Amino acid sequence: MAFIEFDNVSVDIPIYNASGRSLKKRLLQVATGGQIASDEQGRVVVRPLEDLTFSLHDGTRLGLVGHNGAGKSTMLRLLSGVYAPSEGRARIEGEIGSLIDISLGIDPEASGRENIYLRGALLGIEKAEMNERIDEIIEFSELGNFIDMPLRTYSSGMHLRLAFSVSTMVRPDILLMDEWLSVGDQGFTHKAEERLTQLVQSTSILVIASHSRDLIMKTCNRVLWLEHGRIRMDGAPEEVLPYYFGDIAA
Numbered sequence: 001m002a003f004i005e006f007d008n009v010s011v012d013i014p015i016y017n018a019s020g021r022s023l024k025k026r027l028l029q030v031a032t033g034g035q036i037a038s039d040e041q042g043r044v045v046v047r048p049l050e051d052l053t054f055s056l057h058d059g060t061r062l063g064l065v066g067h068n069g070a071g072k073s074t075m076l077r078l079l080s081g082v083y084a085p086s087e088g089r090a091r092i093e094g095e096i097g098s099l100i101d102i103s104l105g106i107d108p109e110a111s112g113r114e115n116i117y118l119r120g121a122l123l124g125i126e127k128a129e130m131n132e133r134i135d136e137i138i139e140f141s142e143l144g145n146f147i148d149m150p151l152r153t154y155s156s157g158m159h160l161r162l163a164f165s166v167s168t169m170v171r172p173d174i175l176l177m178d179e180w181l182s183v184g185d186q187g188f189t190h191k192a193e194e195r196l197t198q199l200v201q202s203t204s205i206l207v208i209a210s211h212s213r214d215l216i217m218k219t220c221n222r223v224l225w226l227e228h229g230r231i232r233m234d235g236a237p238e239e240v241l242p243y244y245f246g247d248i249a250a
């Protein structure tokens with residue numbers, strides 16, 4: 001069983017190199033998506049998420065919507081453990097899998113095969129399991145003999161195919177995505193699409209940030225609309241999206 005429970009969660013990010021007086025003054029005046037303030041020590045602090053309370057259970061397919069700077073990526077980073085709450089409490093039960101930044105940790109000097117092991121280690125997969133699954137990953141990537149060549153010799157499409165093949169081999173309880181991944185040429189895209197759909201179906205909780213109405217309608221059964229780091233609306237896609245996209249005045 002997987003669940004995510006947020007109680008009055010806020011995230012503060014101190015900006016250490018914004019201590020110059022004039023910059024600080026300017027930052028405090030400029031209205032951006034995140035709320036900018038200064039803390040007791042006079043440091044500039046951005047608060048991308050403020051006072052969030054919600055819970056997600058098995059079967060939730062959550063679409064995160066919100067304008068640029070609303071806090072969607074920060075929320076995904078918080079769920080993946082990159083950030084911790086500065087205030088409030090976040091309880092997360094279940095193994096988290098992240099398809100954000102699938103090229104993370106890829107070494108251009110190492111071969112495709114070595115990079116599969118590297119990425120696998122980052123995903124928390126044991127070496128013995130990687131040994132068992134490596135052939136399947138190589139076959140899926142369709143990189144043929146290039147698999148033993150250094151990554152710097154790959155085209156960007158080949159690079160993505162490798163990253164996709166290894167990153168989607170996990171079956172997490174909670175899957176985090178930043179838009180729907182689209183990789184490779186036509187043939188590969190079709191195959192990748194199928195694998196991604198299977199992965200999404202097999203996961204207990206999905207959280208996907210997206211600007212696409214179609215994608216959210218197709219994939220999600222709940223939508224959280226973030227505005228300036230706060231929850232503006234939380235409900236079924238057919239309830240929230242007409243307000244978010246302005247069909248109905250909010």
Ligand SMILES: Nc1ncnc2c1ncn2[C@@H]1O[C@H](COP(=O)(O)OP(=O)(O)OP(=O)(O)O)[C@@H](O)[C@H]1O
Nearest residue numbers: 013032033034046048067068069070071072073074
């Ligand atoms: N590491 C950071 N340092 C400083 N400010 C940050 C940091 N990360 C996020 N922010 C600020 O927090 C706010 C929310 O950013 P976030 O990237 O979460 O928005 P988003 O909803 O994902 O936007 P987009 O749709 O443009 O990707 C923004 O104002 C951003 O400037």
